[in-house]
Amino acid sequence: MPTLKRLCLLIVSGVNLSCAVSTPIMAADPPRQERTFNGEAGALVLSAQHLMGSEDHVTALVWLQKAAALPNLSAYEKSVIYQMQGSSFYELDQYDNAVAAFDLAVSSGGLLPNERKTLRLNIAQLLIAEHRFEEGAILLEALYAEYPSLGTKITELLWQSWSQAEQYDKALPWAERWFNAASPKERKYYDVLNFLYKNLNMPIKRTDIVQKMIAIWPEDILLWQSWAALLTQTGRAGEADEINSILSQKENFTPAEITQRLLQTQKQP
Numbered sequence: 001m002p003t004l005k006r007l008c009l010l011i012v013s014g015v016n017l018s019c020a021v022s023t024p025i026m027a028a029d030p031p032r033q034e035r036t037f038n039g040e041a042g043a044l045v046l047s048a049q050h051l052m053g054s055e056d057h058v059t060a061l062v063w064l065q066k067a068a069a070l071p072n073l074s075a076y077e078k079s080v081i082y083q084m085q086g087s088s089f090y091e092l093d094q095y096d097n098a099v100a101a102f103d104l105a106v107s108s109g110g111l112l113p114n115e116r117k118t119l120r121l122n123i124a125q126l127l128i129a130e131h132r133f134e135e136g137a138i139l140l141e142a143l144y145a146e147y148p149s150l151g152t153k154i155t156e157l158l159w160q161s162w163s164q165a166e167q168y169d170k171a172l173p174w175a176e177r178w179f180n181a182a183s184p185k186e187r188k189y190y191d192v193l194n195f196l197y198k199n200l201n202m203p204i205k206r207t208d209i210v211q212k213m214i215a216i217w218p219e220d221i222l223l224w225q226s227w228a229a230l231l232t233q234t235g236r237a238g239e240a241d242e243i244n245s246i247l248s249q250k251e252n253f254t255p256a257e258i259t260q261r262l263l264q265t266q267k268q269p
Contacts, residue, residue, distance in 0.1 A: 035076045035110075041067050045077075048084060057088035064088070079110030083119070095130045099123055117147060128157070133165035152181050159192065168199045187217070194226075203233045214266070219259050221247065239265065 037045055044067035051060035064085045068078070086101035102123050106116055120143055127136035137158055144154045155178040162171035175196055179189045190213045197206035207230045214223050224243055231240035242265050250258045 037077055037080070041070050041073060041077050041081075044070075045081060045084070052084065052088060052091075055091070057091045060088050061085060075108050075110035077110070078108040079105045079115075082108060090126070095126060099126055099130075102126075117143065121150075125157070128161050128164070131164075133161045134167070137161040137165065137167075137170070152178055155181070159196075163196070168196050172196050172200060187213075190216075203230055206230060207234060218263055219255060221250070221258075224262050 044063050048060040048063040048067070051057070051063065064081055067073075068081050068085070073081070082101050082105035086098045086105065089095070089098035089101055102119055105111065106119055106123070111119065120139060124136045124139040124143065127133075127139065140154055140158050140161065144150060144158070147154075155174045159171045159175035159178055162168070162174065175192050179185065179193055182189050190209060193209045194206060194213065197203075197209060207227075210223060210227050210230060213220070214227060217223060224247060228240040228243040228247070231237070231243070243262060246258065246261050246265070253261070
């Protein structure tokens with residue numbers, strides 16, 4: 001998952017440590033800045049950071065667990081430690097543990113609003129990648145409610161995740177929103193609505209979308225076959241028989257001739 005990989009790298013490279021490993025812990029540390037590390041926590045996290053850079057995520061997690069167990073951590077320190085744990089769990093293919101650690105980072109209170117939004121989006125994508133489609137979709141819907149400006153980036157993920165969960169009724173509103181926002185509309189946009197209308201047994205809606213597809217891709221024989229089936233299903237058996245008759249003769253004509261004959265059926269009153 002490239003997006004999550006990039007996030008994990010940013011977590012590791014963006015830690016602001018105001019101490020070095022060799023710095024002794026003073027009896028009275030200066031007041032902590034909101035987004036910096038001090039003292040023992042900083043030393044442990046710095047060690048873990050170096051280990052992560054060397055791909056030794058198992059040992060890094062040992063140091064991070066020690067850091068997480070320290071008393072009086074600030075919200076920022078907790079958020080970074082949990083994110084780093086999530087990154088290492090992810091690299092070790094321990095995805096459930098990664099999700100749990102990232103969830104702790106979100107709830108820590110130490111993330112900036114944009115960081116929190118980005119991490120929640122990546123948690124949703126990780127859930128979906130782990131076939132936890134419904135959980136991922138529910139999180140995405142919450143994100144869209146808070147950040148509607150995410151737009152098609154979210155709506156596409158939503159119809160995909162609800163479809164993968166085979167909850168097509170929940171996928172459809174998001175697919176229609178995704179379709180309506182697209183300009184220009186590629187074939188995939190029409191195919192998605194056609195698929196969902198078929199699975200939801202919505203012949204009238206499907207008839208409309210297939211007719212629009214035929215107008216754009218008249219040479220597609222499969223669309224004509226679908227169109228004939230829909231005509232039969234919606235009480236227009238005579239028109240369906242005419243199309244099926246032409247399709248049955250396709251071996252006797254060129255593709256262009258068949259397409260022309262099929263199009264003529266659309267021009268009749």
